[in-house]
Amino acid sequence: MTGDVLLEVRGVSISFGALRAVQGIDLEVRRGQVTSVIGPNGAGKSTLFNLISGNLSPSAGYVALEGRRLSGRPVHEISVLGLGRSFQITNLFFDLTVMENLLVAAQVLEPRQRLLRDPRFSGRAQARAEQLLHQFGLAAKERELAGHLSHGEQRRLEIAVSLAAEPRLLLLDEPTQGMAHEDTAETAALIRRLAEDITILLIEHDVGLVMDISDHVMVMHMGRKLAEGTPSQIRADERVLDAYLGRG
Incomplete structure (x- = not known):
């Protein structure tokens, strides 16, 4: 059902010594939307992602x-x-081919007793x-090493791996991050297509892209939630204009 809460974040906090990296964040991600x-x-955005994906454990919440x-x-x-994630820094096996990267990630689809099999002979992983x-338009690169791909292709492959x-x-x-304008436009179009089938939680520095493709936006500042709402509400929020977007 579109619109019901898929992910719930309640009072999540973490500190690193004296640094309060994330402080009491509440967030609901609704099914079928781009948040x-x-x-x-x-501001604590990637730390929040690490708390959601299990790379870090919250001290509260x-x-x-x-x-x-x-x-x-x-x-x-x-x-x-049921949670997949791509990283800010490309996280691939650069010495494996494009196909091998996908096969390794898709192995989780196989029954537990078959997980140690060569992924090339795992039917469901192979099909995925x-x-x-x-x-993702990578069929022509199937046998190419991931390390030999362009930056845009590597980012595309990483998203594909996250979906495996x-x-x-x-x-x-x-x-x-680090993409040329043309690659950024292609990635924005890709995210729009993906959002037709899967719920997406996005961190992105390109504010124009965010406002164009998002259903809901949360703004963080100094580890706290500053504001949240629809893109139009965020664009008009005085606190966000002062702290982040500016008034130009």
Whole structure:
């Protein structure tokens, strides 16, 4: 059902020594929508993603996906429960081919007793990898090493890898970082297409892109939630204009 709460973040906090990186964040991500998190560098956006995806454990609060608590679970278990993630810094096996990267990620779809098999002979993983190759326009690069791809192609492959396990929620951490304008436009179009089938939680520095593709936006500042609402509400919010967007 579109619009019901898929991901719930309640009172999540974490500190690193004296630094309060994330402070009491509440957020609801609704099924079938694109929800974006924006804010200046150091606002705590990527730390929040790490708390949601299990790379960090909150010192207070919790995260739940479809009513199941994620906080305290290992990353691989969170993946099985339906959360996929791409990273701000490209996170691929550069010495493996495009197809091999996808096969490794899709192995989670296989029954547990078959997980140690060579992924090239795993039927479901193979079928998912081939599907993603065509969906992301990478079929011609199937046998090319991931390290030899262009930056834009690597980012595309990383998103495909994040989808290999068929998650219900996809976290994208600055997917257009370092891209040329043409690659950014292609990635924006790709996110729009993906949003037709999967719920997306996005961190992105390109405010124009965020406002164009998002249903809901949360603004972070100094580890706290500054504001949230529709793109038009965020554009008009005086606190956001003063702290982040500016008045130009």
